[in-house]
Amino acid sequence: MRRYRMILLPALLLGGQVAAAGQTVLVDRVVALVNDEVITLSEIQKEGKPFIQRIREELGEDTRARQMQITQRQILDALILRRLQLQEAKKEKVVVEQSEVTAAVEQIKKENGLTTSAQFTEALARENLTPEEFRTRVWEQLAVDRLITRKVRTSVVVSDEEVARYSQTRAGGSQQPPSVRIRHILIGIPEEPSSEDVARARTRAAEASERIRGGEDFGRVAAEYSDGAAASEGGHVGIIRQGDMDSALETVAFSLKPGGVSDIIQTAGGFHIIKVEERMAGDTPSAEAREQIRQRVFLEKLRQRLDAYLAELKQKAYIQVRFDQ
Structure with missing residues (x-):
């Protein structure tokens, strides 16, 4: 089930190598306010348990406390971002049917070779999740994906001129201009x-x-x-x-x-x-090469638009972090 967890925590995994370890804190408390919703310390610990367990076995005591703090803050940032997107999906009246969640879960099970319910439940337990919690995660991811498609993806267009310009300036330097x-x-x-x-x-x-x-x-x-x-x-x-x-x-x-x-x-x-x-006329890329370039330019523009959109969500939201208190 590692594949789906990577989807659920993009902000954490893109931030660099995760390194953390430390003792589990038993007393729960609010670590962040995101508009009118709270994020608790137990949510951070639950989300990061597989990573913390992995690093607990690899790091010495001299680095654990500092790395625990860094990792928990990375997880908190990812949770804040996910919460903002889910709140926005609710405002935009994004609808995800339970039948869509079921289909997505079945596809994940198939991709991970989980052919029986027992295998599925066991794999989730290793990720510190119940089947119900996992369905909630899948619903959240589908809702966020639908929101991003509506607010960002549909606005990204790649023109033929952009493909030609990318081909001439960045496609390995071998293309000859007109x-x-x-x-x-x-x-x-x-x-x-x-x-x-x-x-x-x-x-x-x-x-x-x-x-x-x-x-x-x-x-x-x-x-x-x-x-x-x-x-x-x-x-x-x-x-x-x-x-x-x-x-x-x-x-x-x-x-x-x-x-x-x-x-x-x-x-x-x-x-x-x-x-x-x-x-x-200069060198003209093949139709297949042009399509690959178009996809590359699309993904670059999508990332830029997505970063701008997420920054806008953060700017207009009320976010109070109490993690260090």
């Missing part, structure tokens, strides 16, 4: 140009653009007008990958079809004219 083969005319201006410098460069760029629009060869015009390093080669820059150009030039370059010539583009460095000679 690229273009271009020719480029630059009419440069000084670093600190006067208004006359700018006007003169703009006029020269307009002349070059007009000649290209009139049907003259782009390379010939580039060789005559361009101040760029590739002017002697007819403005042939070669293949430029997406992400390697000035953003203003890139936006235009990747919007043009092969053979297309841009309007005049002004940047801090001067005036530009671009001709796209060829476009290359």
Whole structure:
């Protein structure tokens, strides 16, 4: 039954390795208020009994007291979070039928190889649970799952653009981004140009653009007008990958079809004219790989939304911890 306990205490198990031991406290007391409900010390001890028993056998006396306190506080935090979610599920009128609980219990029994009632009861006893308590836990988990689906999961959408961006930037670095083969005319201006410098460069760029629009060869015009390093080669820059150009030039370059010539583009460095000679789409992941990436991005976004939602529940709730008193 360890598998289901891991589901019931995610906050505890995600917090790191559990290490605790110590003597059982027999006197019960309230250790936390969560809105109008209380959490008692006996609940912490019952929830953490398997972990405490395990560590009692592994730790020396010099570390037990401190580790007991740390572990109990981790369990308390998990209980507070579960209580908040159950309270919210009640407000949202989340419904879980007993037939759903029964089906879930049967599935858990099947997954754990518990074919008889005696095996099931014995396994629960090792977890310090009765069958009735376990059904309550299953009901709670189903209610929380339904709440999270309603309030968080349904709001998480992964676009094709997010899949492509993840593929290019994080999928092992092997994906090649789209690229273009271009020719480029630059009419440069000084670093600190006067208004006359700018006007003169703009006029020269307009002349070059007009000649290209009139049907003259782009390379010939580039060789005559361009101040760029590739002017002697007819403005042939070669293949430029997406992400390697000035953003203003890139936006235009990747919007043009092969053979297309841009309007005049002004940047801090001067005036530009671009001709796209060829476009290359880059590597495209297979349908299976894209679906795996989409699921990965979905889970990342779901975790972020879930963390934000749980933080919101805590912020608007009244929580008083008396654990250290």
